[in-house]
Amino acid sequence: MSNTRIAFIGAGNMAASLIGGLRAKGLDASLIRASDPGEETRNRVSTEHGIETFADNAQAVDGADVVVLAVKPQAMKTVCEALRPSLKPQQLVVSIAAGITCASMNNWLGEQPIVRCMPNTPALLRQGVSGLFATAQVSTAQRQQAEELLSAVGLALWLDTEQQLDAVTAVSGSGPAYFFLLIEAMTAAGEKLGLPRDIAAQLTLQTALGAAHMAVSSDVDAAELRRRVTSPAGTTEAAIKSFQAGGFEALVEKALGAAAHRSAEMAEQLGQ
Numbered sequence: 001m002s003n004t005r006i007a008f009i010g011a012g013n014m015a016a017s018l019i020g021g022l023r024a025k026g027l028d029a030s031l032i033r034a035s036d037p038g039e040e041t042r043n044r045v046s047t048e049h050g051i052e053t054f055a056d057n058a059q060a061v062d063g064a065d066v067v068v069l070a071v072k073p074q075a076m077k078t079v080c081e082a083l084r085p086s087l088k089p090q091q092l093v094v095s096i097a098a099g100i101t102c103a104s105m106n107n108w109l110g111e112q113p114i115v116r117c118m119p120n121t122p123a124l125l126r127q128g129v130s131g132l133f134a135t136a137q138v139s140t141a142q143r144q145q146a147e148e149l150l151s152a153v154g155l156a157l158w159l160d161t162e163q164q165l166d167a168v169t170a171v172s173g174s175g176p177a178y179f180f181l182l183i184e185a186m187t188a189a190g191e192k193l194g195l196p197r198d199i200a201a202q203l204t205l206q207t208a209l210g211a212a213h214m215a216v217s218s219d220v221d222a223a224e225l226r227r228r229v230t231s232p233a234g235t236t237e238a239a240i241k242s243f244q245a246g247g248f249e250a251l252v253e254k255a256l257g258a259a260a261h262r263s264a265e266m267a268e269q270l271g272q
């Protein structure tokens with residue numbers, strides 16, 4: 001990775017967090033470039049990370065070993081088709097766009113080695129997790145380059161099939177939003193139970209943090225940790241029974257199913 005030249009197409013939130021992670025890991029700024037139509041966006045990443053930026057995507061990819069596609073899924077077709085004449089066959093394309101398949105990208109870009117990934121927003125704090133899938137054209141060295149790129153902002157996990165990316169999107173890509181929703185709901189419920197809002201918020205946030213740390217560092221699973229909090233006929237049991245009477249597990253399954261379905265549907269709708 002130390003000599004790998006990386007070009008980011010799109011310099012928004014996810015690209016900026018990847019660039020920040022690479023810089024924090026010691027990758028030289030001269031090896032990173034980014035292009036974005038937004039002047040403010042270009043100025044922000046070049047000031048924050050000391051990298052060269054371009055308004056023209058073709059200029060950014062010139063000489064790059066790895067080209068990271070970090071635009072919205074809806075922009076992928078146009079961006080890929082316009083990039084096609086500028087790409088060299090050996091350049092690795094890494095896409096982080098939700099719901100855009102390798103087959104669609106190969107149609108738009110021509111045959112390129114492609115790694116399709118699904119990161120998540122805690123990448124901003126280098127606490128992210130990503131699922132990665134490589135096409136057959138990707139060499140071992142290129143797999144390593146993609147893994148080093150994504151592991152600069154958190155955990156990077158390889159998948160056996162591209163279809164599994166729909167499930168990864170449902171679990172971890174969209175996942176931070178589910179935890180934020182629970183934080184919002186617990187804070188509001190605490191307030192309704194008579195706590196000042198800031199106290200309810202602090203109690204909720206520190207509990208989320210503490211529980212996540214426990215779940216990550218413990219040698220027992222989440223179900224056992226839950227049992228240890230749940231005294232027979234106590235308060236936790238009352239709450240858990242209430243969650244389960246409302247169909248909590250089935251609701252979570254349904255919600256993640258909806259996200260995975262939407263990921264596959266986007267591939268259909270945006271992949272033409």
Ligand SMILES: NC(=O)C1=CN([C@@H]2O[C@H](COP(=O)(O)OP(=O)(O)OC[C@H]3O[C@@H](n4cnc5c(N)ncnc54)[C@H](O)[C@@H]3O)[C@@H](O)[C@H]2O)C=CC1
Nearest residue numbers: 010011012013014036038070071072073096097098119120
């Ligand atoms: N936000 C999230 O939680 C996650 C997002 N993703 C994926 O990451 C990708 C980027 O998302 P964000 O960074 O959140 O979006 P963003 O909107 O912050 O960044 C996208 C950037 O692309 C630029 N752009 C638009 N048209 C362009 C073009 N023709 N050429 C070059 N740049 C262009 C925009 O100006 C913008 O700065 C999306 O495809 C999304 O599916 C993946 C995982 C999680």
Ligand SMILES: O=C(O)[C@@H]1CCC=N1
Nearest residue numbers: 098120169173174175
């Ligand atoms: O909501 C979305 O479509 C994107 C993909 C995963 C997180 N945000």
